[in-house]
Amino acid sequence: MSTNAQKKGFGAVLWDYLTTVDHKKIAILYLIAGGIFFILGGLEAMIIRIQLAIPDNNFVSAGFYNEVLTMHGTTMIFLAAMPLLFAFMNAVVPLQIGARDVAFPFLNSLGFWLFFFGGVFLNLSWFLGGAPDAGWTSYASLSLASEGHGIDFYSLGLQISGFGTLIAGINFLVTIINMRAPGMTYMRMPLFTWTTFVASALILFAFPALTVGIFFLTFDRLFGSNFFDPTMGGNTVIWEHLFWIFGHPEVYILILPAFGIFSDIISTFSRKRLFGYSSMVFATVLIGFLGFMVWAHHMFTTGLGPIANAIFAVATMAIAVPTGIKIFNWLFTMWGGSIKFTTPMLYAVAFVPSFVMGGVTGVMLAAAPADYQYHDSYFVVAHFHYVIIGGVVLSLLAATHFYWPKMFGTMLNEFLGKITFWLFLIGFHLTFFIQHFLGLMGMPRRIFTFLPNQGLEIGNLVSSIGAFFMAVATIILLINIVITSVKNVKVGNDPWGDGRTLEWAIASPPPYYNFKQLPLVRGLDPYWIEKMEGKKEMTPAEPLGDIHMPNGSFIPFMISLGLFIAAFGAMYRLDYGWGLPVLIIGLVITFGSMFVRSIKDDHGYHIHKEELMDDDDNKGVKA
Amino acid sequence: MHAEEKMTHETWPASPEKATLEAKNKFLGFWFFLGGETVLFASLFATYLALKDKVPTADHVLAKDLFEMPLVFLMTMILLTSSLTSVYAMYHMKNFNFKKMQLWLGITVLLGLSFLGLEIYEFNHYVHEFHHTFSSSAFGSAFYTLVGFHGAHVAFGLCWIVSLMIRNAKRGLSLYNAPKFYTASLYWHYIDVVWVFIFTVVYLMGMVG
Numbered sequence: 001m002s003t004n005a006q007k008k009g010f011g012a013v014l015w016d017y018l019t020t021v022d023h024k025k026i027a028i029l030y031l032i033a034g035g036i037f038f039i040l041g042g043l044e045a046m047i048i049r050i051q052l053a054i055p056d057n058n059f060v061s062a063g064f065y066n067e068v069l070t071m072h073g074t075t076m077i078f079l080a081a082m083p084l085l086f087a088f089m090n091a092v093v094p095l096q097i098g099a100r101d102v103a104f105p106f107l108n109s110l111g112f113w114l115f116f117f118g119g120v121f122l123n124l125s126w127f128l129g130g131a132p133d134a135g136w137t138s139y140a141s142l143s144l145a146s147e148g149h150g151i152d153f154y155s156l157g158l159q160i161s162g163f164g165t166l167i168a169g170i171n172f173l174v175t176i177i178n179m180r181a182p183g184m185t186y187m188r189m190p191l192f193t194w195t196t197f198v199a200s201a202l203i204l205f206a207f208p209a210l211t212v213g214i215f216f217l218t219f220d221r222l223f224g225s226n227f228f229d230p231t232m233g234g235n236t237v238i239w240e241h242l243f244w245i246f247g248h249p250e251v252y253i254l255i256l257p258a259f260g261i262f263s264d265i266i267s268t269f270s271r272k273r274l275f276g277y278s279s280m281v282f283a284t285v286l287i288g289f290l291g292f293m294v295w296a297h298h299m300f301t302t303g304l305g306p307i308a309n310a311i312f313a314v315a316t317m318a319i320a321v322p323t324g325i326k327i328f329n330w331l332f333t334m335w336g337g338s339i340k341f342t343t344p345m346l347y348a349v350a351f352v353p354s355f356v357m358g359g360v361t362g363v364m365l366a367a368a369p370a371d372y373q374y375h376d377s378y379f380v381v382a383h384f385h386y387v388i389i390g391g392v393v394l395s396l397l398a399a400t401h402f403y404w405p406k407m408f409g410t411m412l413n414e415f416l417g418k419i420t421f422w423l424f425l426i427g428f429h430l431t432f433f434i435q436h437f438l439g440l441m442g443m444p445r446r447i448f449t450f451l452p453n454q455g456l457e458i459g460n461l462v463s464s465i466g467a468f469f470m471a472v473a474t475i476i477l478l479i480n481i482v483i484t485s486v487k488n489v490k491v492g493n494d495p496w497g498d499g500r501t502l503e504w505a506i507a508s509p510p511p512y513y514n515f516k517q518l519p520l521v522r523g524l525d526p527y528w529i530e531k532m533e534g535k536k537e538m539t540p541a542e543p544l545g546d547i548h549m550p551n552g553s554f555i556p557f558m559i560s561l562g563l564f565i566a567a568f569g570a571m572y573r574l575d576y577g578w579g580l581p582v583l584i585i586g587l588v589i590t591f592g593s594m595f596v597r598s599i600k601d602d603h604g605y606h607i608h609k610e611e612l613m614d615d616d617d618n619k620g621v622k623a
Numbered sequence: 624m625h626a627e628e629k630m631t632h633e634t635w636p637a638s639p640e641k642a643t644l645e646a647k648n649k650f651l652g653f654w655f656f657l658g659g660e661t662v663l664f665a666s667l668f669a670t671y672l673a674l675k676d677k678v679p680t681a682d683h684v685l686a687k688d689l690f691e692m693p694l695v696f697l698m699t700m701i702l703l704t705s706s707l708t709s710v711y712a713m714y715h716m717k718n719f720n721f722k723k724m725q726l727w728l729g730i731t732v733l734l735g736l737s738f739l740g741l742e743i744y745e746f747n748h749y750v751h752e753f754h755h756t757f758s759s760s761a762f763g764s765a766f767y768t769l770v771g772f773h774g775a776h777v778a779f780g781l782c783w784i785v786s787l788m789i790r791n792a793k794r795g796l797s798l799y800n801a802p803k804f805y806t807a808s809l810y811w812h813y814i815d816v817v818w819v820f821i822f823t824v825v826y827l828m829g830m831v832g
Contacts, residue, residue: 103648166659174652178644204655208663216670225757225764227670233677233761238670599790601799603627
C-alpha cells in the first residue's frame with residue numbers, strides 16, 4: 001500500500017487512528033476496544049465464579065458482588081459483544097458488497113468514539129465511588145434506591161455509547177442499500193451482510209426505547225422527576241417495558257450477525273453453496289420482525305395478566321420456527337460437503353448443538369406457567385449463557401480466526417487456535433450445563449453466596465472449574481495473537497483457499513480504497529463463480545478512474561469527548577458547585593464541534609488514475 | 624454529477640437533494656434517523672398516556688384544569704404554517720432560486736421562534752399559576768418531558784436552519800449544500816408531524832378529560 005509503505009512514528013500512527021474514517025481501521029479500533037472490555041467482563045465473571053465456588057465464601061463482600069455482577073452483564077452486552085460484532089461488520093461488510101467505503105465514514109468514526117467514551121465513563125465508576133449495582137437490567141425500583149453514583153455512571157455511560165450504536169446502525173443500513181457493487185442484488189448478498197442489515201434495522205427501532213428509558217432514569221435520579229416513583233404517581237413498570245422493548249431486540253441484534261458469520265464459515269469450509277439461501281434470508285427477516293413482538297416474556301411474573309402472558313408466550317415460541325429453518329439449512333449445507341475442519345469451522349460445528357440447547361430452554365421458558373418456576377433462577381442464567389456464549393461468543397471467536405488474515409494480512413496459528421477452541425468449548429459446557437440443574441434445584445440468580453448442605457456445592461464447584469477452562473482458552477488466544485503478530489508471515493488474497501465472497505478477491509489487508517475498480521457481481525458467491533471458471537480475480541465493472549475518498553477528521557473524537565465531560569457535570573451537579581458549569585462546557589464542546597462540522601466544507605479528495613496504475617502490486621481488482 | 628460543480632439554472636437537476644452519491648446517502652440516512660426518532664417519541668407518548676393525571680395528592684391540577692384552547696390552537700397554527708413555508712423554500716430550492724429560498728426559510732424561522740416563545744410562556748404560566756412543575760408529580764414529569772423534547776427539537780431545528788442560511792448566504796446553491804437544506808426541511812416537517820400528535824393526544828384528549 002502506497003500510504004503505509006514508509007514507517008511512521010508512534011505519534012503519527014496514534015493521530016492516524018484518532019482521526020481515521022477508514023472502515024478497516026475503525027474495525028481494528030472496535031476490535032481492540034471491544035477485546036479489552038471482553039477481558040474486563042471476563043475477569044468480572046471469574047470473580048463471580050470464585051465467590052460461588054464454595055458455600056459461605058467471603059472472597060468478595062455482598063455489595064461488591066452486586067457491582068461485579070452488574071458490570072459483568074453490562075460490559076459483556078454493551079461494551080464487548082456488540083462492539084466486537086461491529087468490528088467484523090466494519091471489516092467485512094463493505095468488502096462483501098464491493099464498496100469502497102461505508103456510506104457515512106465520518107459518522108462511522110463518531111459511532112466508535114461515542115461507544116468508547118461511554119464505555120470508559122461507565123468503567124470509571126470503579127474508581128469514583130463504586131460501580132452500578134442494580135443488575136444489567138437496572139430495574140427502576142431497585143436502581144432509584146441505590147446510593148452513590150453507580151447507577152448514574154450506568155445511565156449516562158450507556159446513553160453516550162447508545163448514541164454511537166444508533167449511528168452505526170443507520171450507517172450500515174444506508175451502506176448496504178446504496179453502496180452495493182454493480183450486479184450485487186439483495187438476493188446475492190452474503191448472509192453476514194444480510195444479517196448485519198436486519199440487525200441494523202433492529203438497532204434503529206430498538207435503541208430509541210432504551211434512550212428514553214435511560215433519560216427517565218437519569219431525570220429521576222438527578223433532575224427531580226418522578227417517572228418511577230409510585231408515591232408521586234409514577235410507575236416502575238414503565239422502565240421494565242421500555243428496557244425490554246429495547247432489550248429483547250438487542251438479543252437478536254447480537255445473535256443475527258452471529259448467524260451470518262456462521263453461515264459464511266459453514267458454506268466456505270463445506271465448499272458448498274449455502275443450502276436454502278432464500279429461506280435463510282426469509283428466516284433472518286422474520287426473526288427480526290418477531291423480535292419486536294416478544295418483549296413481555298421477560299415480564300411474565302410482573303403481573304400483566306393471563307391474556308398478555310399467553311400472547312407473548314405464543315409469539316415467543318413462534319421464533320423457534322425460523323430459527324429451526326436456519327439450523328436445518330446449516331446441517332444440509334454441511335451434508336455432502338467436502339468439509340475442512342479449520343478452527344473457524346470447528347466453532348461453527350460446535351455452535352449448532354450448543355445453540356440448539358439454548359433454544360430448547362428458550363421454548364421451555366416461553367411457556368408462561370412454567371416460567372413462574374424458572375424465573376430468577378440459575379436455569380435462566382444457564383439459558384441465556386447458552387445462547388449468548390454458545391451463539392454470539394463462539395461466532396466472535398470463529399470470526400477472529402476466520403477474518404484475522406483479511407484484517408491484518410497474517411494467519412493466526414491453527415494449532416493454538418484448536419487448543420483455544422477445545423478448552424473454551426469444554427469450559428463453556430462445564431460451566432453452564434450444570435447451572436440448568438442448579439436452577440431447577442432452586443438456586444436463585446444474583447445471590448452472592450449459598451449455604452452448605454443444600455445440594456448446591458458440587459454443581460457450583462464444577463461450574464467454577466469450567467470458568468477457568470474458558471479463562472485459559474482466552475489466554476492462549478492472546479498468546480496466539482502475540483506470536484502471530486511477531487512472526488507476521490504475510491498471506492495472499494484468499495488465505496483459506498476456499499473464499500466465496502468478494503472480500504477474498506482483494507489483498508489482505510485490502511488497500512485503503514478497497515477496490516481499484518468496482519467488481520462485476522454475476523451471482524451468489526461471486527468470487528467462487530469466477531474461480532470455478534478458472535479466473536483468478538473478479539471482472540471489473542468500470543474502467544480505471546479517479547477514486548473519491550473522504551478526509552480524516554478529529555471532530556468525532558471532540559463530539560464524544562464533549563458528552564463525556566458533560567456527563568460528569570450532570571452527575572456531580574447536585575453535589576458540587578462546579579457540576580453545572582462542567583455540564584455546560586461539555587455540551588458547548590459537543591454542539592460546537594457539530595457546528596464546525598456543519599459549516600466547514602469537506603469535499604474529500606481524489607486518488608488519481610496514475611497513482612492507481614503505479615500501485616499495481618496485485619492489490620484490488622485488475623482490468 | 625459532482626458536489627463541487629458550479630451550477631446554473633439550466634444544469635440544476637430535478638432532484639438536487641439526491642443528485643450525488645453523498646446526497647443520496649444523506650437523504651436515505653436521514654429518513655432512517657427520523658424512523659428512530661419516531662420510536663423515541665412513541666416511547667414518550669406511551670409514557671405520557673400511562674402517567675397522565677397521575678398525581679400524588681387530590682389537590683394537584685389535572686390535564687382538564689390546565690390546558691387552554693386559544694393558546695394551543697394558535698401555537699398549532701403557527702407551526703403548521705411554518706411547515707408550509709418550508710415547503711415553499713424547498714420549491715424555490717428545486718428551481719435554483721436561492722434568494723426566494725432564503726426568504727421563505729427566514730419566514731419559517733420567524734414562525735418557529737414565535738412558536739417557541741409561546742411554548743416558553745405556556746410552561747411559565749403552568750409553573751407559576753398552577754404549580755404544575757417537572758418535579759411536582761409523575762404527570763408533570765411526563766408532560767414536560769414529552770412536550771419539552773419536542774420544544775428542544777424545535778430549538779435545535781432553528782439553530783440548524785439559521786446556521787445553514789448564514790453559512791451559505793454569500794455563495795448560493797450547490798449540489799453540496801442543497802441536500803443540507805433539504806434534510807433540515809425534512810426535520811422541520813417531522814417536528815411539525817410530532818406536534819400534530821401532541822396537539823391531539825396531550826391537549827385535545829386532555830381537555831375532554
